[in-house]
Amino acid sequence: MSHVSQHTPELRAAAQYLGRRRFLTVAGAATALAFSVNLPTAGTAAAAELDARKITADPFTLGVASGDPLPESVLLWTRLAPKPYETGGGLPAQRVDVRWEIAHDESFRRIARRGTATAHPEFNHSVHVEVEHLAPGRVYYYRFRVGGWISETGRTRTAPAASRHVSELTLAAVSCQAYHDGYFTAYKHLAEDDVDVVFHLGDYLYEYAVNSVGGARKYTDRVLPDVFNRETVTLEDYRLRYALYKSDPDLRAAHAAHPFVVTWDDHETENNYADDISENDDPPAEFLLRRASAYRAYWENQPLRRPQLPTGPDARLYRRLVWGRLAQFDILDTRQYRSNQAYGDGSHVPGPESDDPARTITGATQERWLIDGWRRSRALWNVVPQQVTFSERRLDLNAEAKLSMDAWDGYRASRERVLAGVKAARVENLMVLTGDVHVGYAFDIKDDFADPASRTLGTEIVATSITSGKDGAERPANWDTYTRANPHLRFYNGRRGYVTVGLGESEARADFKTVPAVTVPGAPITTAASFVTQVGDQGLRPA
Structure with a gap:
């Protein structure tokens, strides 16, 4: 992105030069890292699934989090790391299925939504769940499960409806x-x-x-x-x-x-x-x-x-x-x-x-x-x-x-x-x-x-x-x-x-x-x- 906002020929030329330099450096860095825009597909990861029963230490050492509340959606996060101070968090380069649930109450008697997400090694076994179809302006509780391990409980909320008058x-x-x-x-x-x-x-x-x-x-x-x-x-x-x-x-x-x-x-x-x-x-x-x-x-x-x-x-x-x-x-x-x-x-x-x-x-x-x-x-x-x-x-x-x-x-x-x-x-x-x-x-x-x-x-x-x-x-x-x-x-x-x-x-x-x-x-x-x-x-x- 050029930062030049004027329109003289000299500045236009400078903008074009910077744009070409930017493309080359960005492309070079992106190629070196081999980072994909999208999450890995199921096909590419099918041969590398970790049996969650082999995780023998608490994988939720880095806690849970939520963010960017929308009226009918919230983002839930965790990252699996039974050994957080080691490369890979103590997990092999295999994908892990992570169950999640979000509830109206802290005891999880009234479940609002639940599902399964995949923690990919390419993303350091982090999990980002965009939970949809929630009620606007509500408090919710959430948690994750892997094998026999259960994360701590997080508390989050959705934003009020965009048209609602909020005091x-x-x-x-x-x-x-x-x-x-x-x-x-x-x-x-x-x-x-x-x-x-x-x-x-x-x-x-x-x-x-x-x-x-x-x-x-x-x-x-x-x-x-x-x-x-x-x-x-x-x-x-x-x-x-x-x-x-x-x-x-x-x-x-x-x-x-x-x-x-x-x-x-x-x-x-x-x-x-x-x-x-x-x-x-x-x-x-x-x-x-x-x-x-x-x-x-x-x-x-x-x-x-x-x-x-x-x-x-x-x-x-x-x-x-x-x-x-x-x-x-x-x-x-x-x-x-x-x-x-x-x-x-x-x-x-x-x-x-x-x-x-x-x-x-x-x-x-x-x-x-x-x-x-x-x-x-x-x-x-x-x-x-x-x-x-x-x-x-x-x-x-x-x-x-x-x-x-x-x-x-x-x-x-x-x-x-x-x-x-x-x-x-x-x-x-x-x-x-x-x-x-x-x-x-x-x-x-x-x-x-x-x-x-x-x-x-x-x-x-x-x-x-x-x-x-x-x-x-x-x-x-x-x-x-x-x-x-x-x-x-x-x-x-x-x-x-x-x-x-x-x-x-x-x-x-x-x-x-x-x-x-x-x-x-x-x-x-x-x-x-x-x-x-x-x-x-x-x-x-x-x-």
């Missing part, structure tokens, strides 16, 4: 869970929280090495294998790293308790990559091979539907969900299609390179899809779950302040086009959900960030990290600078945790929930601050 919805937003930076205590609390759906905004795992004691976890009762003490590069590296993360009991509990809607940022592949450009400027064909491995492992280990299955190094992750007439969710991918960061990927004063109107953070196709979706939206709230800080964030008090070149500040033309789309579509209740920065922020999205008195077009709620950055601080060292430099910044907290957002017919309420530490297990959770924004009168106010 309320409570979501949670989470991001950035570096295993080596601490315990997933926030997920334990989230599993016990009363929310309808969880949005994961990126950095589900990190590519960095995890040592034998689990980094900041400092295990004394276990030793992690050496396979984790290296950066993830190959498909097997990424698969094993997901096994490490998903074996965490608190993360398993959160997935079992709530349906998740997931999108990636950079660390699921490599820090600060941009399209086919790696952090260390590796040859594009080489990096796309790595990206294909990362994308493949991501799909295998997340509750994602068939349309999100990658083809080589490409995957259509941006998608739209609705919750009755109350909310439309436009889930973005701001990593796969972006122009390379200007002036490097750090902080810099904006200039001609960063403000080039041809630059994009979403790609032209996704940008049109987003704005067209707003034009057709019938929802009261239009919510955009995405990765990096959308609002202007001045990093110092200078007249020409530095901005983050990796966030939307490094792609100001992209942001201007998107905000122009908000105004053209007359979106009155816009909310952007963001991760990435390992702190909690609450922003008013201004029509003109240079003018605090300009119209507020929406609000941005930034979820802090689950663990990344270790314990953090309530007021980081730059707290005073940031709050003075950004008058539209209504809240800033540097602890770990998550945020819940209650969407209602008259207002939305955001509760920032934090834990005092993640480098020791079992920390309590508190609500650090709460804010509301009114329907038809955007702008955050203390609750």
Whole structure:
């Protein structure tokens, strides 16, 4: 996909060149991986079926999950791995039949649907079941069976019918869970929280090495294998790293308790990559091979539907969900299609390179899809779950302040086009959900960030990290600078945790929930601050 949006002969020629280069590198990576678009057929797998009675250890060590709820459907996930820290999860390269059932009650007396799915070795024995013909707006319970083994029970729900008037919805937003930076205590609390759906905004795992004691976890009762003490590069590296993360009991509990809607940022592949450009400027064909491995492992280990299955190094992750007439969710991918960061990927004063109107953070196709979706939206709230800080964030008090070149500040033309789309579509209740920065922020999205008195077009709620950055601080060292430099910044907290957002017919309420530490297990959770924004009168106010 070309990122060029202008129409001069020079730019058209550049677009054609980039398109040819893109085709060659994508095709090369796809060929090297030999990844098929479709699941293996019954014929090709018929000679390689594993007798489930030969599975002598619990195959459900990575838990269960559900995701992307639709009015009459939900996606159920699990992955068979009796030995999760071994290549292949401890199973031979044979297919396994997995029975599933979904019920109206936790005791499974009233079965709604049941069936059998195949766990293929080509997909690392992961299972993705798209259960259809369910009732809208209902809670369901589900589980899997293999031989004599039964998984834990998961709880999920379908979305309300698209035409239904819904009075309320409570979501949670989470991001950035570096295993080596601490315990997933926030997920334990989230599993016990009363929310309808969880949005994961990126950095589900990190590519960095995890040592034998689990980094900041400092295990004394276990030793992690050496396979984790290296950066993830190959498909097997990424698969094993997901096994490490998903074996965490608190993360398993959160997935079992709530349906998740997931999108990636950079660390699921490599820090600060941009399209086919790696952090260390590796040859594009080489990096796309790595990206294909990362994308493949991501799909295998997340509750994602068939349309999100990658083809080589490409995957259509941006998608739209609705919750009755109350909310439309436009889930973005701001990593796969972006122009390379200007002036490097750090902080810099904006200039001609960063403000080039041809630059994009979403790609032209996704940008049109987003704005067209707003034009057709019938929802009261239009919510955009995405990765990096959308609002202007001045990093110092200078007249020409530095901005983050990796966030939307490094792609100001992209942001201007998107905000122009908000105004053209007359979106009155816009909310952007963001991760990435390992702190909690609450922003008013201004029509003109240079003018605090300009119209507020929406609000941005930034979820802090689950663990990344270790314990953090309530007021980081730059707290005073940031709050003075950004008058539209209504809240800033540097602890770990998550945020819940209650969407209602008259207002939305955001509760920032934090834990005092993640480098020791079992920390309590508190609500650090709460804010509301009114329907038809955007702008955050203390609750």
